[in-house]
Amino acid sequence: MSAPVLKIEKLGKAFREYGMEWQRMLSWFGFTQAPASEHWVLRHVNFEVRAGEAVGIVGQNGAGKSTLLKLVTGTLRPTEGSVRVAGRIAAILELGMGFNPDLTGRQNVRYSAGLMGMSAAQIEQAMPCIEEFAEIGDYFDQPIRTYSSGMQMRVAFSVVTAIRPEVLIVDEALSVGDAYFSHKSMARIREFREQGTTLLIVSHDSTAIQALCDRAILLDSGSLLKDGPPEEVMDYYNALIAAKENASVQVTRHDSGRAQTISGSGEAVVESIGLFNSVDQPVEFVNVGEQVRLRVRVGVREPIARLVFGYMIKDRLGQPVFGTNTFHTRQTVEKVEAGQIIEYIIAFPMNIGPGSYSISTALVSSDTHLVDNYEWRDLALMFTVANADRDYFVGIAWVPPAIEVHCKERCVQ
Amino acid sequence: MLLAVWRYRHFILSAIWNDLRTRFNRSRLGAIWLILQPLAQSAIYALILSRVLAARLPGINSQYAYVIYLLAGMLAWSLFAEVVMRCLTIFVDNSNLMKKIVFPRMCLPLVVSGSALVNNLFLLVATLGIYLLIGNEPTWTWLWLPVLIAITLAFALGLGLVLGVLNVFIRDVAQVMVVVLQLWFWLTPVVYMASVLPGPAHALMHLNPMYQMVTAFQETLLWGHPPSIKGLIGVAMLSVLLLGMSLLLFRRSSADMVDVL
Numbered sequence: 001m002s003a004p005v006l007k008i009e010k011l012g013k014a015f016r017e018y019g020m021e022w023q024r025m026l027s028w029f030g031f032t033q034a035p036a037s038e039h040w041v042l043r044h045v046n047f048e049v050r051a052g053e054a055v056g057i058v059g060q061n062g063a064g065k066s067t068l069l070k071l072v073t074g075t076l077r078p079t080e081g082s083v084r085v086a087g088r089i090a091a092i093l094e095l096g097m098g099f100n101p102d103l104t105g106r107q108n109v110r111y112s113a114g115l116m117g118m119s120a121a122q123i124e125q126a127m128p129c130i131e132e133f134a135e136i137g138d139y140f141d142q143p144i145r146t147y148s149s150g151m152q153m154r155v156a157f158s159v160v161t162a163i164r165p166e167v168l169i170v171d172e173a174l175s176v177g178d179a180y181f182s183h184k185s186m187a188r189i190r191e192f193r194e195q196g197t198t199l200l201i202v203s204h205d206s207t208a209i210q211a212l213c214d215r216a217i218l219l220d221s222g223s224l225l226k227d228g229p230p231e232e233v234m235d236y237y238n239a240l241i242a243a244k245e246n247a248s249v250q251v252t253r254h255d256s257g258r259a260q261t262i263s264g265s266g267e268a269v270v271e272s273i274g275l276f277n278s279v280d281q282p283v284e285f286v287n288v289g290e291q292v293r294l295r296v297r298v299g300v301r302e303p304i305a306r307l308v309f310g311y312m313i314k315d316r317l318g319q320p321v322f323g324t325n326t327f328h329t330r331q332t333v334e335k336v337e338a339g340q341i342i343e344y345i346i347a348f349p350m351n352i353g354p355g356s357y358s359i360s361t362a363l364v365s366s367d368t369h370l371v372d373n374y375e376w377r378d379l380a381l382m383f384t385v386a387n388a389d390r391d392y393f394v395g396i397a398w399v400p401p402a403i404e405v406h407c408k409e410r411c412v413q
Numbered sequence: 414m415l416l417a418v419w420r421y422r423h424f425i426l427s428a429i430w431n432d433l434r435t436r437f438n439r440s441r442l443g444a445i446w447l448i449l450q451p452l453a454q455s456a457i458y459a460l461i462l463s464r465v466l467a468a469r470l471p472g473i474n475s476q477y478a479y480v481i482y483l484l485a486g487m488l489a490w491s492l493f494a495e496v497v498m499r500c501l502t503i504f505v506d507n508s509n510l511m512k513k514i515v516f517p518r519m520c521l522p523l524v525v526s527g528s529a530l531v532n533n534l535f536l537l538v539a540t541l542g543i544y545l546l547i548g549n550e551p552t553w554t555w556l557w558l559p560v561l562i563a564i565t566l567a568f569a570l571g572l573g574l575v576l577g578v579l580n581v582f583i584r585d586v587a588q589v590m591v592v593v594l595q596l597w598f599w600l601t602p603v604v605y606m607a608s609v610l611p612g613p614a615h616a617l618m619h620l621n622p623m624y625q626m627v628t629a630f631q632e633t634l635l636w637g638h639p640p641s642i643k644g645l646i647g648v649a650m651l652s653v654l655l656l657g658m659s660l661l662l663f664r665r666s667s668a669d670m671v672d673v674l
Contacts, residue, residue: 015672021582028665074515077668091513102435111431114424115516123423 010081056209059219087166231318239263264375486603500573571655
């Protein structure tokens with residue numbers, strides 16, 4: 001195990017308001033003054049990040065994510081506890097900061113890079129790479145005010161990542177910009193990671209977190225709620241959002257060693273779930289493209305005005321492969337009585353690539369689990385897809401190809 | 414701290430350069446405005462006031478003497494006023510940077526000083542040019558000018574930064590200072606001569622640091638006398654005190670500063 005690059009101990013940050021500003025000023029010189037109000041945005045946060053780790057930070061708005069990042073970058077000072085960082089930090093907090101609209105892209109690059117602490121020689125050395133990476137052509141020597149926001153973003157990203165930092169902090173910036181550049185910037189972030197850069201990413205995009213990170217941290221109203229594998233934390237986070245409707249969240253260790261999160265108010269529950277093949281035998285291993293049926297038995301405990309059943313197939317990283325619900329298929333069940341049993345049978349061809357998958361189920365009243373969440377069950381079922389009789393292919397989707405090869409000149413087939 | 418500033422020397426230079434460049438980027442005359450603006454201001458004062466005051470400028474017969482007198486005073490005052498005003502809002506203006514990037518904060522006042530010095534240098538060259546143009550000889554006392562400029566700058570920085578830190582927390586400071594600076598200008602003998610004042614007022618004036626600096630500029634530029642060493646040492650000591658205070662104040666407040674920006 002390598003040494004921690006980032007060590008956060010008992011970190012806390014409070015914003016203090018004073019009745020009179022001179023009271024604040026007195027407090028700088030040791031005259032303790034009771035502030036009129038004190039608002040803790042972050043408290044008792046402890047964690048360590050090792051070199052080369054990629055950590056995603058998730059949490060609802062106001063959970064303290066941005067404050068945490070600012071404390072790590074060093075622009076905010078902790079009220080209590082400490083943040084220790086070994087090495088250079090680069091932060092993509094809000095791109096395009098400090099750009100002067102009247103100066104050209106090149107001049108602004110020089111200015112921003114200088115602000116980041118690069119020497120003149122380093123800047124001149126990095127300039128061709130920055131220009132090349134930004135790919136904005138002749139605009140690079142035009143005033144920034146003539147740029148589109150996407151172009152500004154490109155220049156800003158290129159500057160911040162001109163030199164590989166030991167720690168790279170990314171705040172919601174991944175989704176900005178055009179698709180081409182966002183792929184390109186993701187590729188650069190991945191490249192840094194392979195070279196040993198530690199990543200700290202804040203995002204609401206669970207796919208980005210699960211694809212990039214090998215660990216996630218969940219913040220909720222200023223404290224660290226959960227720290228673990230991204231899939232587990234994201235499941236817990238989803239459950240937490242649903243649980244705002246005074247329901248319980250329960251995490252158990254699944255047979256496979258993965259954590260299973262079940263949440264909901266419990267008016268309806270999944271009693272049994274199974275995957276069956278074409279001859280109605282329960283299966284755990286499924287061949288690519290095989291016709292299967294998912295059977296789910298739902299028991300109703302209390303009367304419900306409307307019941308919607310939803311399911312989602314996730315890959316081993318927890319990323320959604322396919323999901324829908326009976327709201328979208330217009331098959332909701334109205335006025336369900338307590339004690340009733342409802343069976344859902346979903347037939348579909350297993351058109352997904354080889355690998356291990358899980359199915360999550362949701363029992364809700366509308367198309368999201370945020371209104372009434374009767375039950376949300378992650379890892380309700382696990383199964384494996386194997387490629388037994390198809391030609392070799394890679395990927396999570398089975399898109400049956402018909403390849404024709406026409407030789408125009410003489411060639412050997 | 415000084416080491417960090419040294420590492421950022423290229424940034425400071427490029428920031429000063431950018432500062433000057435953006436100010437006149439899209440104007441046709443560009444950098445010429447640096448000289449034209451203070452000259453125009455002096456010309457206005459000269460036009461309006463020379464008739465009234467020229468007669469009272471003792472010891473020099475040249476009809477242009479008042480213009481030089483005015484320019485010498487403006488040289489000191491404009492440096493002082495520019496640095497104080499920019500330092501007042503230095504943290505508020507750069508709040509965006511302070512909130513997002515970690516860099517030695519010391520760079521900010523250095524950039525302000527640098528760009529104010531460049532402005533002042535243009536004005537100085539113009540003043541000396543006019544002085545020679547109207548048929549005067551250069552004097553050895555001009556060698557005092559770098560010292561005078563340094564002390565004026567130090568005083569302005571010290572005062573401006575103390576107020577600048579306070580202004581982050583109490584924004585009224587900057588508003589009040591706009592008025593105070595105007596009053597201060599008229600309490601300093603830039604457009605008039607200190608000797609026109611009655612005795613007690615004249616004695617009080619010695620307490621005004623800018624009186625010391627403005628008269629020092631006038632002595633060296635116009636009269637060819639060395640400035641009053643006693644006065645200069647007084648202002649220099651006051652400047653060191655203010656600079657020390659601003660540093661202490663900044664250190665103590667910096668944890669709170671970004672929170673309220």
